[in-house]
Amino acid sequence: MLLSHDPARAFMPYPSVEVPHAETGPLSGLSFAVKDLFDVAGYPTGAGSPQMLAMSGLKTRTAPVVRALLNAGARFVGKTITDELAFSMSGKNAHFGTPVNGRAPDRIPGGSSSGSASAVSSGLCDFALGTDTGGSVRAPASHCGLFGIRPTHGRVSLEGCHDLAPSFDTCGYFARDGETFLRVGEVLLGADSQALAVRPRLMLAGDAFGLLDGSVREALAPAVRKVEALLGPAEAIDVANEGFTALYWAMRYIQSREAWIVDGPMIERLKPPLGPGVADRFAFAQDVTDRQVAEAQVIRKAFRERFKALLGPDRILVLPTMPDVAPLLTETDEALNDYRNKALNLQCLSVLSGLPQVSLPLATKDGAPLGLSLIGPAGSDLSLVALASGIVEG
Amino acid sequence: MLLSHDPARAFMPYPSVEVPHAETGPLSGLSFAVKDLFDVAGYPTGAGSPQMLAMSGLKTRTAPVVRALLNAGARFVGKTITDELAFSMSGKNAHFGTPVNGRAPDRIPGGSSSGSASAVSSGLCDFALGTDTGGSVRAPASHCGLFGIRPTHGRVSLEGCHDLAPSFDTCGYFARDGETFLRVGEVLLGADSQALAVRPRLMLAGDAFGLLDGSVREALAPAVRKVEALLGPAEAIDVANEGFTALYWAMRYIQSREAWIVDGPMIERLKPPLGPGVADRFAFAQDVTDRQVAEAQVIRKAFRERFKALLGPDRILVLPTMPDVAPLLTETDEALNDYRNKALNLQCLSVLSGLPQVSLPLATKDGAPLGLSLIGPAGSDLSLVALASGIVEG
Numbered sequence: 172m173l174l175s176h177d178p179a180r181a182f183m184p185y186p187s188v189e190v191p192h193a194e195t196g197p198l199s200g201l202s203f204a205v206k207d208l209f210d211v212a213g214y215p216t217g218a219g220s221p222q223m224l225a226m227s228g229l230k231t232r233t234a235p236v237v238r239a240l241l242n243a244g245a246r247f248v249g250k251t252i253t254d255e256l257a258f259s260m261s262g263k264n265a266h267f268g269t270p271v272n273g274r275a276p277d278r279i280p281g282g283s284s285s286g287s288a289s290a291v292s293s294g295l296c297d298f299a300l301g302t303d304t305g306g307s308v309r310a311p312a313s314h315c316g317l318f319g320i321r322p323t324h325g326r327v328s329l330e331g332c333h334d335l336a337p338s339f340d341t342c343g344y345f346a347r348d349g350e351t352f353l354r355v356g357e358v359l360l361g362a363d364s365q366a367l368a369v370r371p372r373l374m375l376a377g378d379a380f381g382l383l384d385g386s387v388r389e390a391l392a393p394a395v396r397k398v399e400a401l402l403g404p405a406e407a408i409d410v411a412n413e414g415f416t417a418l419y420w421a422m423r424y425i426q427s428r429e430a431w432i433v434d435g436p437m438i439e440r441l442k443p444p445l446g447p448g449v450a451d452r453f454a455f456a457q458d459v460t461d462r463q464v465a466e467a468q469v470i471r472k473a474f475r476e477r478f479k480a481l482l483g484p485d486r487i488l489v490l491p492t493m494p495d496v497a498p499l500l501t502e503t504d505e506a507l508n509d510y511r512n513k514a515l516n517l518q519c520l521s522v523l524s525g526l527p528q529v530s531l532p533l534a535t536k537d538g539a540p541l542g543l544s545l546i547g548p549a550g551s552d553l554s555l556v557a558l559a560s561g562i563v564e565g
Numbered sequence: 566m567l568l569s570h571d572p573a574r575a576f577m578p579y580p581s582v583e584v585p586h587a588e589t590g591p592l593s594g595l596s597f598a599v600k601d602l603f604d605v606a607g608y609p610t611g612a613g614s615p616q617m618l619a620m621s622g623l624k625t626r627t628a629p630v631v632r633a634l635l636n637a638g639a640r641f642v643g644k645t646i647t648d649e650l651a652f653s654m655s656g657k658n659a660h661f662g663t664p665v666n667g668r669a670p671d672r673i674p675g676g677s678s679s680g681s682a683s684a685v686s687s688g689l690c691d692f693a694l695g696t697d698t699g700g701s702v703r704a705p706a707s708h709c710g711l712f713g714i715r716p717t718h719g720r721v722s723l724e725g726c727h728d729l730a731p732s733f734d735t736c737g738y739f740a741r742d743g744e745t746f747l748r749v750g751e752v753l754l755g756a757d758s759q760a761l762a763v764r765p766r767l768m769l770a771g772d773a774f775g776l777l778d779g780s781v782r783e784a785l786a787p788a789v790r791k792v793e794a795l796l797g798p799a800e801a802i803d804v805a806n807e808g809f810t811a812l813y814w815a816m817r818y819i820q821s822r823e824a825w826i827v828d829g830p831m832i833e834r835l836k837p838p839l840g841p842g843v844a845d846r847f848a849f850a851q852d853v854t855d856r857q858v859a860e861a862q863v864i865r866k867a868f869r870e871r872f873k874a875l876l877g878p879d880r881i882l883v884l885p886t887m888p889d890v891a892p893l894l895t896e897t898d899e900a901l902n903d904y905r906n907k908a909l910n911l912q913c914l915s916v917l918s919g920l921p922q923v924s925l926p927l928a929t930k931d932g933a934p935l936g937l938s939l940i941g942p943a944g945s946d947l948s949l950v951a952l953a954s955g956i957v958e959g
Contacts (some may be wrong), residue, residue, distance in 0.1 A: 184835060186622040221615045221660040228580040229623060266615040266660045268838050441578060444662050 179271040181289035182249040188213035190233070196244025197358055201351065204290045204299040206283075207250040208257060209234040210331040218333040219253040219283070221266050222443045234331030236300065236342055236359065243358045248296050251286025255449045256434050257302060257335045259283055260310050260511045261498075265446025269500065274316040275539040278497035279507070281311035283335075284345070288315040291345045298346040298355050304335045305426055306518035308343035309544065312530040314497035316540030317345045318352040318559060320360075322552045324525035327359055336429035339422075339522050349560030356556035364550030367558065368485040371547075373398060375405035376490040382415065382516055387495050387536065394533035394543040398489055398562055405489055410478060415516040417470055422519040424467040427456035447504040448511075471523045478524045482548045487555070491517055492530040492542035520546060527552040529559045573665040575683035576643040582607030584627070590638025591752055595745065598684045598693040600677075601644040602651060603628040604725040612727040613647040613677070615660050616837045628725030630694065630736055630753065637752045642690050645680025649843045650828050651696060651729045653677055654704050654905045655892075659840025663894065668710040669933040672891035673901070675705035677729075678739070682709040685739045692740040692749050698729045699820055700912035702737035703938065706924040708891035710934030711739045712746040712953060714754075716946045718919035721753055730823035733816075733916050743954030750950035758944030761952065762879040764796055765941075770884040771801035776809065776910055781889050781930065788927035788937040792883055792956055799883055804872065809910040811864055816913040818861040821850035841898040842905075865917045872918045876942045881949070885911055886924040886936035914940060921946040923953045 177184075182204065190211060193199075207217045210230040217224035233241070241247060252267045254260070262285030263269045272280040273292030280289045284301025288311030291299045301308040303321035312319025320343045327342040334340055344359060346352035375395065380388055399405055411418055431453070438445070438453055445453060482488060494513040498506065521528040526549055530542035547555045571578075576598065584605060587593075601611045604624040611618035627635070635641060646661045648654070656679030657663045666674040667686030674683045678695025682705030685693045695702040697715035706713025714737045721736040728734055738753060740746035769789070774782055793799055805812055825847070832839070832847055839847060876882060888907040892900065915922040920943055924936035941949045 180836060184616055184620045186620065215619075217619065221618065222578060224615065224618055225609075225611065225661075226578045226580065265838055267619075268836060442574060442662060444659055 177295065179273060179289045179293035179295060180268055181251050181270040181286040181293065181295060183207050183217060183252055183267065185214050185250060190241065190247040192241040192246050193244045196242065198240060198354060199244030201297040201354070202246045202248045203240055204249050204251045204287055204296045205237055205247065206253050206287050206299070206301045208253055208302055208333040209237055209300060211237055211247065211250060214250055216333060219255040219257065219264050219267060220443065222437060222441050223256070223333070232331060235328045239358060251290055251299060254283035254285060255446050257283040257304065257307060257333070258430060258449050258452050260306055260514060261448070261507045262311060272315050272497060275314070275497055278314065278499055278539055281314035281497055283307040284311050288312060288317055288345050291315070291317055291347055297351050298344055300342065300344050302332065302335070303341050303343045304339045305422060305522055306514060308345065309492050309518060309528060309530045309542070310514060312345055313492040313542030314540065316532045317347060318349065318532060319343060319345045319530045320356070320552065320556060321521055321528045322360060323527045323549045326550070326552055334433045336426040336433070338429060339426055349564040353556055353560045356553050360552045360556065363553045365484055365548050367487065367547055367551045367554035370402055371485045371487045373402040373405040374481070374486060374488050375407045376410045376488055377407035378409040378411050378415070379490040379517055382513070383491055383494060387491070387541070390536035390541055391491055391534050391543055394531070395489060397533060398543070401562055401565065408481070410481065410488065410520060412477070413470060413474060418474060418519045418523060419515050421467040421470040422515065422522050424459050424463045425471065427452070427459045428464045431456040431459070448508055475524045478520065479526065479549065482526065482546065484548060484551065488546040490520070490544050490546065492544040493517065496536050496539035496541050525549065527555055529555045531559045531563050533563060571689065573667060573683045573687035573689060574662055575645050575664040575680040575687065575689060577601050577611060577646055577661065579608050579644060584635065584641040586635040586640050587638045590636065592634060592748060593638030595691040595748070596640045596642045597634055598643050598645045598681055598690045599631055599641065600647050600681050600693070600695045602647055602696055602727040603631055603694060605631055605641065605644060608644055610727060613649040613651065613658050613661060614837065616831060616835050617650070617727070626725060629722045633752060645684055645693060648677035648679060649840050651677040651698065651701060651727070652824060652843050652846050654700055654908060655842070655901045656705060666709050666891060669708070669891055672893055672933055673708065675708035675891055677701040678705050682706060682711055682739050685711055685741055691745050692738055694736065694738050696726065696729070697735050697737045698733045699816060699916055700908055702739065703886050703912060703922060703924045703936070704908060706739055707886040707936030708934065710926040711741060712743065712926060713737060713739045713924045714750070714946065714950060715915055715922045716754060717921045717943045720944070720946055728827045730820040730827070732823060733820055743958040747950055747954045750947050754946045754950065757947045759878055759942050761881065761941055761945045761948035765879050765881045767792060767796040767799040768875070768880060768882050769799035769801045770804045770882055772803040772805050773884040773911055776907070777885055777888060781885070781935070784930035784935055785885055785928050785937055788925070789883060791927060792937070795956055795959065802875070804875065804882065804914060806871070807864060807868055812868060812913045812917060813909050815861040815864040816909065816916050818853050818857045819865065821846070821853045822858045825850040825853070842902055869918045872914065873920065873943065876920065876940065878942060878945065882940040884914070884938050884940065886938040887911065890930050890933035890935050919943065921949055923949045925953045925957055927957060
C-alpha cells in the first residue's frame with residue numbers, strides 16, 4: 172500500500188504499516204502524505220530530529236486531522252521529511268536529507284514542510300499535510316509550484332502534532348491543482364465562519380511588493396493581472412506601518428521564545444548536534460529576554476488589530492508569497508539564512524495577525540515557480556481556497 | 566529499570582522497554598549496555614544512522630549474545646550511541662552527538678563503540694558490548710581507560726547485529742576492572758580452544774612501537790615493564806615485514822568493499838547526509854576496484870599465515886593499542902582523520918589475522934588514559950582476558 176519507490180526522497184523510510192481509510196467519501200480516490208510532525212498510529216513521529224525519532228516509539232493514536240482525511244476516504248501513503256524540529260525554511264535537513272523540488276530539481280524545495288511539497292510536486296501523491304508557523308507551507312508551495320494554505324490560526328486541529336511555536340502554529344496543506352485544493356479544503360477547513368463576498372475588493376500590499384527586486388515584481392505582474400481580471404483593479408496600500416523590521420523582530424522573538432519552551436528541555440538534556448541554521452536559531456531562542464518578548468507582544472497586538480480592520484468579507488489583500496524563486500541547492504548556508512530573513516518580512520503579516528493566507532502557483536521566473544498570495548479575514552479560509560482555485564483554473 | 570539520567574549522553578534516548586534477565590547466574594548483580602548495532606526486542610536498532618533508525622521498526626528478537634548475558638543474570642540498562650554505521654573511530658556522531666569520555670571529558674571517547682565506552686567509563690553500567698571491525702573496541706578502550714577485547718574472529722556470535730565488514734567484524738566488550746572483565750569473558754567467550762601457557766613468552770612488536778612518538782613510547786614504558794614483571798623480559802621483533810602501509814591498504818580495501826556491499830544499497834537509495842569522514846569513507850568504498858580487493862586478499866592471506874605462526878600458546882605479543890591518548894574534542898575533522906589513519910596501522914594486525922587482542926588500561930599521558938595491548942593465538946581469548954586482568958590488578 173505504501174510507496175516502495177520514492178525518487179524524490181520526500182518520505183521518511185519507515186516500515187509500511189496499514190492505515191485504514193473509509194471506502195467511500197468526499198476524498199475517495201485521493202492519496203495523501205503527512206508531514207512527520209503528526210502522529211499516525213503504528214508509526215514514530217520524528218519531527219525531523221534523530222533525537223525525537225529515537226524518543227518517539229510507535230504512536231498508538233492518529234492525529235484528528237489525519238483521521239478526518241482517512242474518514243473522508245483519502246488514502247495515506249506515508250510520512251514526509253520535515254526540516255529539523257520544523258525550525259527552518261530551506262528544506263535542507265542535515266540528518267534526513269533534502270527532498271527533491273519536483274518542479275525545480277536543482278533548487279531547494281523550501282521548508283519546513285519540505286517532504287510534503289516534494290511528494291506533491293513530484294506526483295507521488297495528490298495532496299499532503301504540512302504545518303505553517305512562520306511560512307512552512309507558503310514557502311515550499313511557492314518554491315514547488317503548488318497551491319498551499321496557512322489557515323486562520325486555530326481553525327484546523329493540531330492535536331497529535333509536535334509544536335514549534337503554539338501561538339503561531341497552523342496546519343495547512345498542498346495540492347497541485349485547484350480542484351483537489353478545494354475538495355480537501357471542504358473536508359479539512361469546513362464551512363467558513365466569515366465567507367467572502369462573491370467578488371471581494373482587491374487591495375495590493377504596496378510596501379510588501381516594494382521589498383522585491385524589480386525582476387521578481389515583473390515576474391509577478393501577469394499573476395496580479397490575472398487576479399485583477401476576476402476581481403477588478405487592485406488598490407495599492409501600505410500594510411506594515413510599523414515597518415517590516417519591527418514586525419520581523421516581533422515575530423522572531425515570540426516564535427523563538429515559544430520554540431525554546433517546546434524544544435529547549437530536550438536540547439539541554441541531549442545536546443543534539445543540530446543542523447546549520449537550526450543550531451543558531453535555537454541558540455538565539457535560548458537568549459531571548461522576557462522584555463524582548465513583552466515588547467514584541469505589544470507590537471503584535473497593535474499590528475493585529477489594525478491589520479484585521481483592513482480586511483473583511485469584501486476586502487482581501489494580494490501580496491508576494493516569497494522574495495524570489497527557490498535558491499539553488501548549491502547556495503551557502505549564509506545565503507539561505509539571508510533569504511530566509513527576507514522571506515520572514517513577507518510571511519509575518521498572517522503569522523502575527525492569525526489570518527488565513529493562500530499561495531497560488533501563478534508565476535515563474537528563471538524557469539522556476541513563484542507563488543502569489545491572498546490574505547483574507549479570519550474564518551474566510553474555504554472562500555479563499557475556492558477563489559484561488561477559480562483564479563488559477565478559471 | 567532503564568537509566569532516566571544519562572549525564573554522559575552515552576545512550577540512545579529510546580523509550581524504556583522491559584528486558585527480563587535471569588534472577589541468578591554468573592553475572593548476577595552486573596548491569597550492562599549494548600551498542601546500538603545489536604537487536605534487542607522492543608527496541609529499534611539505529612546503527613548510528615537516522616535512516617537505519619527510521620527503517621528499523623521495533624525488533625521482535627534479541628541478539629543471541631545479548632540473550633546469553635541476560636540468561637547469565639546481567640541487567641540490561643540501554644542501547645548506546647555508535648558512530649554512524651560504525652564506520653568511524655572518533656566517537657563523534659554528526660546526528661546523535663558525541664558521548665562523553667568518562668576519564669577525559671575534554672577528549673573524544675573514540676569509536677565506533679563510543680557510547681558503550683562512555684557508559685562504562687562514566688560508571689553508568691558495569692560492562693558494555695561493542696563491536697570491533699578495524700579498532701572500534703580497542704580505540705575507545707584505550708581512550709577511556711578501560712579493559713577491552715577484540716575476540717578471535719568468529720568466536721562471539723554477531724547474529725542480530727548490523728554488519729560493517731563481515732570478514733573483519735567481531736563482538737567485543739568493555740569493563741572498568743579486571744574482575745568484571747574476566748567474569749563477563751567466562752560467559753561471553755566460553756572455554757578457550759587454545760589456552761595460553763601459564764607463563765607465555767612475551768614478544769614486543771618493535772616496528773609497531775617504532776610508529777609512536779617518543780613521548781608515547783615513554784608513557785607506555787612502565788606499562789610494558791609491568792607485563793615483563795609477570796612474564797619475563799620481552800623479545801623485540803618486527804611483525805609487519807610487508808610494511809604497515811601495505812597492511813593498512815589491504816585492510817582498507819577489503820573493509821571498504823565489504824562495507825559498500827552492506828550499506829551501499831541504502832546509501833544509493835536514500836542518499837543520506839552522512840557525517841564528516843563517514844561520507845568520505847563511503848565515497849572511497851564505492852570506488853574500490855575488484856583488482857584492489859584481489860591484491861589486498863593476497864596480502865592479507867600471506868600476512869595472516871606468517872603472523873599466526875609467530876604466536877602460540879606459549880608466545881604472545883605486546884604492542885601499543887593506539888598512537889596516542891585521545892585527541893581533544895576541538896580537533897579538526899582533518900586531524901581526526903590523520904589520527905585514524907595512524908591508528909589503523911596498529912589496529913590492522915589482529916584485523917587481518919583474525920587473532921584476539923586485549924587492551925589494558927595500564928598507562929596515562931597528559932592526564933589521559935592510554936592502553937597497552939596483547940595479541941594471542943586464535944582461540945586464546947579467555948586466557949588473554951585472565952592474563953590482562955591479572956597484570957592490571959595483580
